Amino acid sequence: MQEWVPLKQIFSDGIVEIPNNAYIKILEVVPINYNLKSDLEKEAILNSYKIFFKTCNFDIQILIQSNKEDLSHHISKIKKYVSKKENKYLKNLADNYINYISAININKKSASKKFYIIIKNNYKNKKEINLEIIKQELNEKYLKIKECLSRCGNNVIVIEEKEKILKIFFSFLNTKKYLNKNYNSREE
Numbered sequence: 418m419q420e421w422v423p424l425k426q427i428f429s430d431g432i433v434e435i436p437n438n439a440y441i442k443i444l445e446v447v448p449i450n451y452n453l454k455s456d457l458e459k460e461a462i463l464n465s466y467k468i469f470f471k472t473c474n475f476d477i478q479i480l481i482q483s484n485k486e487d488l489s490h491h492i493s494k495i496k497k498y499v500s501k502k503e504n505k506y507l508k509n510l511a512d513n514y515i516n517y518i519s520a521i522n523i524n525k526k527s528a529s530k531k532f533y534i535i536i537k538n539n540y541k542n543k544k545e546i547n548l549e550i551i552k553q554e555l556n557e558k559y560l561k562i563k564e565c566l567s568r569c570g571n572n573v574i575v576i577e578e579k580e581k582i583l584k585i586f587f588s589f590l591n592t593k594k595y596l597n598k599n600y601n602s603r604e605e
Contacts, residue, residue, distance in 0.1 A: 424586065428548070431577035432555060438540040442555040442575065443585060444562060446532040449570040462569050469565035475558055480533040482588060488522040533576075533585060534562060 425434040433441045454462065492515055499511040536558045540546050563573040576582055 427579045427582055430552065431575055432552060433582060438543060438546060439537055440551045441535050441537045442559060443582060444534045444559060445574045445576055446534060446566060447572040448532055465569040472565055473561060476537055478535040480535060480589060482531045483528050485528050488518050492518055
């Protein structure tokens with residue numbers, strides 16, 4: 418897989434060396450449900466995001482991965498649970514919910530999203546590269562992002578596992594390849 422993915426090395430703390438003397442760190446952002454907030458909370462959250470973008474005076478890349486979900490397992494668990502109950506009201510309610518979820522599942526409208534922020538350091542030449550300094554600089558950026566986004570109610574997690582990093586890169590590159598393929602086929 419590393420032959421397809423443009424990365425040179427993944428260090429144990431999640432720092433990734435990529436071509437052109439650059440190093441990145443991938444952060445996963447666990448979002449809040451903005452729609453459930455009051456108007457006052459929404460305004461505070463938006464102000465916190467403004468501060469986030471003003472404070473982070475370095476390049477970041479935001480990556481959103483959307484995956485279609487198969488809800489059939491969820492539906493079967495509900496059916497099994499309800500079949501053991503004798504309450505007709507509960508069964509009716511469950512049947513309506515199952516019909517609703519089934520319609521979503523059939524139309525492929527159910528999706529989960531993962532949000533990532535990629536922070537990067539570039540170095541002009543190899544002589545500037547010191548792994549400890551790189552770690553320190555990327556960690557400072559991570560802490561700044563974590564502090565700002567936690568004010569918005571989000572949780573920020575550093576991705577350190579090699580397998581997870583490879584999976585993120587692979588899915589991002591395959592999505593990009595797929596989108597380019599579809600875009601190019603429309604031009605023809």
